[in-house]
Amino acid sequence: MTSPDSITLHRPLDMHLHLRDGDMLRLVAPHSASNLAGAVIMPNLVPPLTSVEMLTAYRGRILAAAGPHAASFQPLMTLFFQHYTEAALAAAQPHLFAIKLYPHGVTTNSDSGIHSIDAAEPTLKLMEAMGIPLLVHGETTGFVLDREAEFLSIYGRLATRFPRLRIVMEHITTAAAVALLDRFENLHATVTGHHLVITLDDVAGGLLQPHLFCKPIAKRPEDRDALLAAALAAHPRLMLGSDSAPHPQHAKECCGCAAGVYTAPLLLPRMAQLFAEHGALENLQAFVSDNAIRIHGLNPPDKSVTLARQPWTVPSAYEGDPGLKVIPWEAGRELLWSIQA
Numbered sequence: 001m002t003s004p005d006s007i008t009l010h011r012p013l014d015m016h017l018h019l020r021d022g023d024m025l026r027l028v029a030p031h032s033a034s035n036l037a038g039a040v041i042m043p044n045l046v047p048p049l050t051s052v053e054m055l056t057a058y059r060g061r062i063l064a065a066a067g068p069h070a071a072s073f074q075p076l077m078t079l080f081f082q083h084y085t086e087a088a089l090a091a092a093q094p095h096l097f098a099i100k101l102y103p104h105g106v107t108t109n110s111d112s113g114i115h116s117i118d119a120a121e122p123t124l125k126l127m128e129a130m131g132i133p134l135l136v137h138g139e140t141t142g143f144v145l146d147r148e149a150e151f152l153s154i155y156g157r158l159a160t161r162f163p164r165l166r167i168v169m170e171h172i173t174t175a176a177a178v179a180l181l182d183r184f185e186n187l188h189a190t191v192t193g194h195h196l197v198i199t200l201d202d203v204a205g206g207l208l209q210p211h212l213f214c215k216p217i218a219k220r221p222e223d224r225d226a227l228l229a230a231a232l233a234a235h236p237r238l239m240l241g242s243d244s245a246p247h248p249q250h251a252k253e254c255c256g257c258a259a260g261v262y263t264a265p266l267l268l269p270r271m272a273q274l275f276a277e278h279g280a281l282e283n284l285q286a287f288v289s290d291n292a293i294r295i296h297g298l299n300p301p302d303k304s305v306t307l308a309r310q311p312w313t314v315p316s317a318y319e320g321d322p323g324l325k326v327i328p329w330e331a332g333r334e335l336l337w338s339i340q341a
């Protein structure tokens with residue numbers, strides 16, 4: 001149901017989410033589990049998730065942290081890409097949504113990422129044959145504003161060499177990546193909420209904003225505009241993936257700020273506000289759920305969330321144990337839309 005002042009989203013999903021572990025997991029998991037029907041859980045823990053045992057144990061900790069929301073929240077688990085045997089993949093597949101590939105050293109906890117795409121081919125071939133999707137952090141280690149653009153030819157090569165492999169370009173940030181989506185049928189993409197709103201100017205154009213610093217870094221206005229246009233039009237191969245990536249306040253507000261923006265608590269209200277602002281509310285359902293369900297053949301729990309044009313102030317911080325504090329995107333700001341109980 002959609003009116004200019006309210007929308008009920010059916011089975012909303014976050015197709016790229018960092019939940020961490022331990023105290024941080026306990027603090028942040030309810031912010032996603034309470035209002036989403038499911039989320040794709042990133043495997044870049046320390047050490048990374050590389051075995052079926054680690055995967056199932058982590059899934060258990062996530063559901064425990066989700067508490068009363070666990071029954072209506074489906075964690076879609078991912079393994080950290082490495083060279084896997086067919087036997088290892090077959091054992092993991094029943095518990096697995098996809099495998100996430102990080103190039104070595106491009107982002108938080110990617111030290112065990114791959115050094116060569118060519119060397120990854122045997123595992124990619126197995127994934128293609130078995131129908132396991134490949135999620136990719138597509139950045140090189142080049143000049144920071146060009147890292148995604150430099151990776152696009154690799155996406156093209158992967159899409160051509162593995163035509164039946166379902167490839168997702170994670171958290172795209174450039175107009176060129178949007179254009180690439182239309183060139184290969186097996187390429188898909190997620191985009192974050194914050195990359196639909198901010199540009200590099202918001203991060204570093206005035207006083208430096210550590211809570212907007214993430215990988216890939218926000219780009220130029222024309223990039224943001226192309227991402228936004230594709231999202232508002234509910235491009236059929238584009239999905240919302242928040243890349244909500246919490247770090248403790250002390251790891252963000254320091255010399256050597258960690259990359260990652262914490263967006264989970266305000267994800268749906270902020271997206272409703274954005275789509276309403278642009279008169280595109282009727283396309284929000286496809287962007288936050290239908291596209292992902294169709295692309296991946298998902299069957300998340302039957303859960304609906306109503307958002308309404310009712311102001312809500314984003315908390316200035318979220319606090320957990322012991323002394324853990326995380327600053328969200330839009331901290332202390334009033335949003336025009338909120339989740340209805």
Ligand code: NCD
Nearest residue numbers: 018107108214215245259260
């Ligand atoms: C993520 C994190 O903190 O785990 N950071 C980020 O800036 N997005 C990792 C990632 O998705 O790149």
Ligand code: ZN
Nearest residue numbers: 018042243245
């Ligand atoms: Zn991420």
